[in-house]
Amino acid sequence: MSVLIFAELEEGAIKKSSLEAIYYGSKVAEQTGTTATALVLGEGSTDELAKAGRFGATEVLHASDARLNEGNALAYASVVAEAANQEGANIIVLAKSSLADSMAARLAGKLKAGLAANVIELPDLSGGFRVKRSIFTGKAFAITELTAEKKILAIKKNTITPEETDATAPVEAFSPVLNDTDFVVKVTNVEKATGDILLPEADLVVSAGRGLKGPENWGIVEDLAKALHAATACSKPVSDLDWRPHHEHVGQTGIKISPNLYIACGISGAIQHLAGVNSSKVIVVINKDAEAPFFKSADYGIVGDVFDVLPRLTKAVKEL
Amino acid sequence: MKILVCVTSVPDTITKITLTDNNTKLNKAGVQFITGPYDDYALSRAVELKEQQGGTVTVLNVGEADAEPVIRKCLAIGADDAIRVNAEPTDAYFVAEQIAAVARENSYDLILMGRESIDYNGGQVHGIVGEMLGIPSISPVMKLDIEGSTAKITREIEGGHEDLEAGLPLVLGCQEPIAEWKIPNMRGIMTARTKKLTVVEPAGKDTLTQISSYELPPARGACKMIPAEEAETLIRLLRTEAKVI
Numbered sequence: 211m212s213v214l215i216f217a218e219l220e221e222g223a224i225k226k227s228s229l230e231a232i233y234y235g236s237k238v239a240e241q242t243g244t245t246a247t248a249l250v251l252g253e254g255s256t257d258e259l260a261k262a263g264r265f266g267a268t269e270v271l272h273a274s275d276a277r278l279n280e281g282n283a284l285a286y287a288s289v290v291a292e293a294a295n296q297e298g299a300n301i302i303v304l305a306k307s308s309l310a311d312s313m314a315a316r317l318a319g320k321l322k323a324g325l326a327a328n329v330i331e332l333p334d335l336s337g338g339f340r341v342k343r344s345i346f347t348g349k350a351f352a353i354t355e356l357t358a359e360k361k362i363l364a365i366k367k368n369t370i371t372p373e374e375t376d377a378t379a380p381v382e383a384f385s386p387v388l389n390d391t392d393f394v395v396k397v398t399n400v401e402k403a404t405g406d407i408l409l410p411e412a413d414l415v416v417s418a419g420r421g422l423k424g425p426e427n428w429g430i431v432e433d434l435a436k437a438l439h440a441a442t443a444c445s446k447p448v449s450d451l452d453w454r455p456h457h458e459h460v461g462q463t464g465i466k467i468s469p470n471l472y473i474a475c476g477i478s479g480a481i482q483h484l485a486g487v488n489s490s491k492v493i494v495v496i497n498k499d500a501e502a503p504f505f506k507s508a509d510y511g512i513v514g515d516v517f518d519v520l521p522r523l524t525k526a527v528k529e530l
Numbered sequence: 531m532k533i534l535v536c537v538t539s540v541p542d543t544i545t546k547i548t549l550t551d552n553n554t555k556l557n558k559a560g561v562q563f564i565t566g567p568y569d570d571y572a573l574s575r576a577v578e579l580k581e582q583q584g585g586t587v588t589v590l591n592v593g594e595a596d597a598e599p600v601i602r603k604c605l606a607i608g609a610d611d612a613i614r615v616n617a618e619p620t621d622a623y624f625v626a627e628q629i630a631a632v633a634r635e636n637s638y639d640l641i642l643m644g645r646e647s648i649d650y651n652g653g654q655v656h657g658i659v660g661e662m663l664g665i666p667s668i669s670p671v672m673k674l675d676i677e678g679s680t681a682k683i684t685r686e687i688e689g690g691h692e693d694l695e696a697g698l699p700l701v702l703g704c705q706e707p708i709a710e711w712k713i714p715n716m717r718g719i720m721t722a723r724t725k726k727l728t729v730v731e732p733a734g735k736d737t738l739t740q741i742s743s744y745e746l747p748p749a750r751g752a753c754k755m756i757p758a759e760e761a762e763t764l765i766r767l768l769r770t771e772a773k774v775i
């Protein structure tokens with residue numbers, strides 16, 4: 211018996227969201243009186259694996275097979291299922307991500323496990339196993355009981371604030387069976403912005419909308435983002451118009467984010483936009499129209515012209 | 531090519547969510563139901579593929595009779611026929627079981643879904659169905675072309691995208707910009723009335739989850755306005771008051 215946590219690697223390092231999942235999983239293990247095993251797939255350094263222990267794992271399973279270096283949802287699901295069986299784990303925890311979401315769905319099918327996506331709190335074990343999950347893209351929450359023996363919890367960013375200790379966890383090599391049938395989808399090309407902060411992982415996000423007038427004006431958005439070490443995002447029309455790449459589009463039909471800080475520049479605040487960002491901790495709105503609906507959902511607001519305000523904010527950040 | 535498109539009937543994206551029955555039910559009064567926006571993308575691409583390459587498009591919904599207007603709209607957009615599994619869709623595994631049962635009976639080349647429902651945001655039905663059928667599932671798909679029995683796919687990843695190739699059959703969770711949303715025209719609406727909508731009874735009854743109650747998010751506090759000429763103050767407040775930078 212153990213809580214199994216899927217710890218995702220990104221360029222050889224455990225993702226920040228996965229460290230949060232490890233910490234969350236260790237708390238669930240405490241609640242259920244068991245241990246927390248972190249599962250790491252693909253090649254990763256000893257230093258990276260040690261992090262899992264510092265964030266609460268009591269054991270680390272490491273499958274270092276190079277075939278697992280590339281995130282492959284089908285193969286990962288098989289491997290996680292095998293690890294869950296080996297560990298007798300009935301509870302599997304993971305942080306939502308493009309890869310983990312696809313993996314978790316396959317895993318739910320394999321294990322006939324109840325999967326709760328967008329979990330935002332620790333489970334409530336007083337009478338059944340209940341989790342609170344965000345539904346309607348953050349417009350409501352559903353208290354959901356997981357009635358199956360096997361349970362998968364996909365947690366949303368900022369569900370818990372992890373604490374790092376100097377604890378260590380033994381690393382055990384894990385050699386799962388890899389099936390060729392899990393490698394039938396061929397990756398022919400990958401295009402990925404390098405060096406940028408990944409939007410779903412970012413603590414701080416600077417986002418801009420049609421108020422920026424054109425792609426040539428994005429420099430002022432990027433400058434503020436760079437000064438803050440923030441990721442950049444945009445509204446749907448901006449990606450529809452190809453001013454910005456689609457993976458920056460947030461909202462109902464785009465990426466859903468929950469950073470500590472979301473700064474919206476020249477975005478009106480349509481309900482479909484809000485849906486993707488309303489679980490941010492702090493929202494700042496900069497819009498020249500005092501009547502823009504976004505101000506109703508903001509914590510701080512500036513009625514002003516982005517072309518004047520943004521460069522001044524960047525300067526103020528640099529002077530901090 | 532035989533394509534199955536799975537669609538949800540969900541509250542319009544502009545709906546303000548309210549609760550009834552002691553917070554155990556969503557209040558449906560006055561709510562406009564629409565096809566899930568991601569399902570709409572899936573359907574639009576399916577119809578485009580049919581127009582280019584021939585074949586059939588079947589729409590499938592697991593839901594009660596009140597979902598039929600949404601199903602008819604899908605027929606008006608260009609699907610050839612529809613199946614409704616007559617059941618309250620109360621759990622993703624249950625829904626997946628129904629879809630897999632229909633798929634086993636009719637062997638489709640492509641099963642297209644939305645990347646996620648916009649009501650429960652599970653993002654899991656495509657993966658579970660793929661697993662049940664023993665075929666690959668891929669999501670979120672932003673581009674799809676079919677060449678013979680091979681699918682060429684672009685999938686969104688964090689910070690970019692990847693190009694994939696896989697043989698049919700496949701289950702795909704779709705998102706923009708896979709196709710332009712299609713709007714039904716008058717002729718489509720007329721012909722949709724006579725297209726076949728088959729109602730079948732559910733195949734299994736396994737549910738693995740159960741919603742006990744709902745909650746609404748707490749309202750945000752009042753917005754603190756900062757005069758534009760003192761914009762720099764914001765940065766100080768974010769550090770000392772909000773403590774986020």
Ligand SMILES: Cc1cc2nc3c(=O)[nH]c(=O)nc-3n(C[C@H](O)[C@H](O)[C@H](O)COP(=O)(O)OP(=O)(O)OC[C@H]3O[C@@H](n4cnc5c(N)ncnc54)[C@H](O)[C@@H]3O)c2cc1C
Binds near residue numbers: 422444483497498
């Ligand atoms: C089914 C559906 C799904 C959708 N999904 C999404 C989604 O996922 N994400 C999303 O974003 N939208 C989505 N939309 C679209 C949404 O309804 C809005 O149309 C969109 O969010 C508006 O984008 P915007 O705020 O950038 O542009 P606009 O609404 O045009 O707003 C521009 C704003 O910039 C301000 N402005 C202009 N110039 C300046 C300046 N110099 N300085 C400061 N402010 C300035 C204006 O006052 C205005 O408020 C969806 C719509 C539908 C129907």
Ligand SMILES: Cc1cc2nc3c(=O)[nH]c(=O)nc-3n(C[C@H](O)[C@H](O)[C@H](O)COP(=O)(O)OP(=O)(O)OC[C@H]3O[C@@H](n4cnc5c(N)ncnc54)[C@H](O)[C@@H]3O)c2cc1C
Binds near residue numbers: 644645648
């Ligand atoms: C009255 C009521 C009670 C409910 N109670 C519960 C509950 O107790 N526990 C719980 O987990 N959920 C409950 N639900 C939610 C419901 O079960 C969801 O439809 C189901 O869980 C799938 O949602 P998802 O967000 O996981 O789908 P996703 O995996 O996000 O959907 C992905 C895609 O799968 C396809 N799809 C999803 N659902 C259907 C469908 N019904 N028909 C055809 N295609 C579909 C669509 O293409 C969709 O875009 C309830 C719903 C209703 C109406």
